Amino acid sequence: MPIVELQNVRKAYDTKIAVAGLSFTIEPGTMFGLLGPNGSGKTSSIRMMIGMTVPDSGAVSLFGEPFRRDHLKRVGYLPEERGLYKKMKVMDQLIFLGELHGLDATTASKRAHVWCERMEITEAIPKKTEELSKGMQQKIQFIAALLHEPDLVIMDEPFSGLDPVNAALLMDTLVDLRKEGKAILFSTHRMDQVEKLCDEIALINRGNLVLSGGMREVKSRYPRNRVQMEFQGSDAFLKHPSIAEAKNYSGHAEIRLADGSDAQALLAEALTMATVSRFEVMEPTLEEIFIEAVGENVDA
Amino acid sequence: MLNIWLIAKREYLERVRAKSFLLMTILIPLLMGGLVYGAALANGRSGSNLHIAVVTPDRQFGLDLESELENTKRVDSNSDGEGTKQGFRKVDVVSPPASDTRAVLNDEIKNRQLDGYIWVTPSATPHTRPTFEWVSKSKADILTPSLLGQGIRTTLTREGLGNLGMQPTDVDSLLKPVDLVTEDKDAAFASVYALFFLMYFVILFYGMNVARSIIEEKTSRIFEVLLATIRPEELMAGKVLGVGAVGLTQIGIWIVAGLLVTKFGLLAAGVSFSITPVQVGFFILFFLLGYLLYSSVAAALGAMTSSEQELQQMNMFLMLPLIACSLVILRVVRDADGAVATAFSFFPFCTPLIMYVRIAVHQPPAWQIALSIAGLILTILAVLWFASRIYRVGILMYGKKPNLPEILRWLKYS
Numbered sequence: 001m002p003i004v005e006l007q008n009v010r011k012a013y014d015t016k017i018a019v020a021g022l023s024f025t026i027e028p029g030t031m032f033g034l035l036g037p038n039g040s041g042k043t044s045s046i047r048m049m050i051g052m053t054v055p056d057s058g059a060v061s062l063f064g065e066p067f068r069r070d071h072l073k074r075v076g077y078l079p080e081e082r083g084l085y086k087k088m089k090v091m092d093q094l095i096f097l098g099e100l101h102g103l104d105a106t107t108a109s110k111r112a113h114v115w116c117e118r119m120e121i122t123e124a125i126p127k128k129t130e131e132l133s134k135g136m137q138q139k140i141q142f143i144a145a146l147l148h149e150p151d152l153v154i155m156d157e158p159f160s161g162l163d164p165v166n167a168a169l170l171m172d173t174l175v176d177l178r179k180e181g182k183a184i185l186f187s188t189h190r191m192d193q194v195e196k197l198c199d200e201i202a203l204i205n206r207g208n209l210v211l212s213g214g215m216r217e218v219k220s221r222y223p224r225n226r227v228q229m230e231f232q233g234s235d236a237f238l239k240h241p242s243i244a245e246a247k248n249y250s251g252h253a254e255i256r257l258a259d260g261s262d263a264q265a266l267l268a269e270a271l272t273m274a275t276v277s278r279f280e281v282m283e284p285t286l287e288e289i290f291i292e293a294v295g296e297n298v299d300a
Numbered sequence: 301m302l303n304i305w306l307i308a309k310r311e312y313l314e315r316v317r318a319k320s321f322l323l324m325t326i327l328i329p330l331l332m333g334g335l336v337y338g339a340a341l342a343n344g345r346s347g348s349n350l351h352i353a354v355v356t357p358d359r360q361f362g363l364d365l366e367s368e369l370e371n372t373k374r375v376d377s378n379s380d381g382e383g384t385k386q387g388f389r390k391v392d393v394v395s396p397p398a399s400d401t402r403a404v405l406n407d408e409i410k411n412r413q414l415d416g417y418i419w420v421t422p423s424a425t426p427h428t429r430p431t432f433e434w435v436s437k438s439k440a441d442i443l444t445p446s447l448l449g450q451g452i453r454t455t456l457t458r459e460g461l462g463n464l465g466m467q468p469t470d471v472d473s474l475l476k477p478v479d480l481v482t483e484d485k486d487a488a489f490a491s492v493y494a495l496f497f498l499m500y501f502v503i504l505f506y507g508m509n510v511a512r513s514i515i516e517e518k519t520s521r522i523f524e525v526l527l528a529t530i531r532p533e534e535l536m537a538g539k540v541l542g543v544g545a546v547g548l549t550q551i552g553i554w555i556v557a558g559l560l561v562t563k564f565g566l567l568a569a570g571v572s573f574s575i576t577p578v579q580v581g582f583f584i585l586f587f588l589l590g591y592l593l594y595s596s597v598a599a600a601l602g603a604m605t606s607s608e609q610e611l612q613q614m615n616m617f618l619m620l621p622l623i624a625c626s627l628v629i630l631r632v633v634r635d636a637d638g639a640v641a642t643a644f645s646f647f648p649f650c651t652p653l654i655m656y657v658r659i660a661v662h663q664p665p666a667w668q669i670a671l672s673i674a675g676l677i678l679t680i681l682a683v684l685w686f687a688s689r690i691y692r693v694g695i696l697m698y699g700k701k702p703n704l705p706e707i708l709r710w711l712k713y714s
Binding site: 050052053069072073075077079081082083084085086087088096097099100101141144145 | 303306310314318517520521522523524525526527528529530531692
């Protein structure tokens with residue numbers, strides 16, 4: 001039973017079409033990446049999943065049933081633009097948000113303490129939100145989204161504004177949640193973060209689905225036509241007909257092979273004139289796949 | 301319902317716990333008390349403690365006016381009921397005036413030995429009144445000249461009646477002040493005005509608080525987390541109820557404290573509102589409904605705007621119906637079943653005030669009361685629905701003030 005199912009969902013605002021016929025499903029225990037440049041319709045899609053807006057056409061199903069508001073008690077949502085009550089004490093705030101998600105105050109308080117420990121911010125508990133650093137506020141909001149142990153976690157750009165240490169902490173937490181069988185959807189325009197984390201991805205651009213599927217499967221659709229090499233000696237082999245495009249940074253070359261060409265032939269050519277210390281045939285990065293699919297530059 | 305309760309509870313607790321609530325609760329009565337005390341003090345000063353002079357060529361008239369002014373008493377119905385002495389502390393009679401009298405008196409005023417003087421100039425033609433001139437150091441005091449005028453008029457009347465041969469005792473009984481006995485209408489009037497200002501105050505402070513709290517959530521972006529579980533309707537309703545409960549708490553504290561401090565002093569002072577229990581019931585009902593309506597409007601204004609400055613510009617929408625009510629209220633009191641009164645009492649934004657006034661003055665037909673209340677409740681629900689619609693769409697494109705066509709279009713969005 002898919003946790004989320006979008007069927008040909010469409011949403012238009014006054015002047016522009018935000019989402020144009022989007023379909024995908026998310027299974028339990030999946031880390032799902034919704035990818036796309038800024039303004040591509042990620043947030044609009046997410047808002048329809050949590051009933052904040054209603055699609056103009058198409059259908060949203062959560063937990064195998066057509067969308068109902070009481071499903072939302074099983075969803076944890078971290079909006080892109082973070083916001084908390086500034087004057088409220090951290091614990092009061094967490095309890096309030098927990099109660100809104102159907103917890104009683106005692107349970108909410110207990111879980112909030114556990115989470116604060118896990119996120120290493122116990123010192124923030126007695127403070128007012130406005131006294132906290134930005135990173136700490138992010139963690140509080142992160143906790144607020146998870147307090148009610150949702151089966152579906154939706155996070156809009158969760159890594160934006162986090163330092164590397166906290167971003168790693170967040171990633172670890174997400175991986176743990178996946179192990180518990182939760183479905184996790186997050187959106188990002190930073191494709192490099194997704195490669196490590198996601199099981200499945202959907203790439204959207206201008207409200208249209210460009211690519212979707214399992215991470216490995218998507219990547220395997222594209223030939224392993226990237227070569228990175230380090231060498232000493234003549235670089236004349238970079239003119240070899242099997243090379244479609246090459247960047248040479250004095251001894252370090254990044255090469256894209258022409259379709260159907262053989263990397264081994266290139267290596268053989270290179271060895272005739274240079275000492276090759278590294279020669280690696282690689283699959284394209286998601287970003288490269290995206291650029292190829294969309295045919296334009298990604299606003300990273 | 302649970303969500304509305306949670307929102308209202310948070311709103312209430314956060315506000316009541318805030319230091320500003322405590323400050324307001326203490327400061328406002330102090331301020332109001334200070335104002336009332338200050339006004340009483342200023343009032344008490346005029347007339348009662350003044351030292352004045354009467355300059356007249358007619359010595360007898362001067363002496364008569366002296367005794368009249370020194371004995372003037374005015375019963376002040378707003379104070380402790382005994383009547384404060386409003387006479388003048390000392391009245392000097394200068395008769396006839398010397399050539400330097402005016403200069404001497406002016407000097408005395410300057411040196412604060414004298415508060416003022418009346419200069420009487422006899423008329424050139426017989427049987428016409430002389431002219432009276434009042435010179436004083438204080439230009440702002442309006443009570444004293446009116447007391448003086450009253451005294452002079454009485455003295456002249458007394459003199460004239462005496463000249464016609466009437467006995468002084470008859471003159472006294474003739475000139476005795478009349479106590480006008482009034483019926484309940486005054487009290488109804490007082491309670492109506494009390495309601496009006498109470499409502500005005502609560503709507504201004506707490507209605508605007510509802511709007512402000514909505515704007516605050518918009519700027520802090522917390523609404524997105526909230527809307528992920530609750531409906532905008534619930535959010536609006538919770539806010540209106542929570543903030544309203546804060547207002548009622550505050551007013552409740554003031555009333556209880558006021559009663560304790562004065563030990564039911566209001567009643568002792570003879571200021572009774574003389575409202576029946578039924579009227580008290582209607583008062584509470586219309587007060588609550590009125591608050592709900594206006595704070596719902598404030599919620600809609602908050603949903604439409606994205607900053608406090610914009611909100612200030614929209615204030616007019618909140619104030620206009622109240623101002624309209626205050627303009628017709630006299631007419632309604634005079635003619636509680638007239639066309640104006642009836643029409644206004646069915647206009648939902650005026651119903652709380654005008655229908656209450658009608659009930660307080662003269663019981664209108666029951667069906668009219670029921671109909672107006674039903675209209676009021678429907679309007680409240682409609683305004684809340686409207687506000688939540690605007691809110692939901694407004695957040696998707698916040699930062700821009702919507703114009704009217706946009707607002708109408710938003711209503712169609714789901």
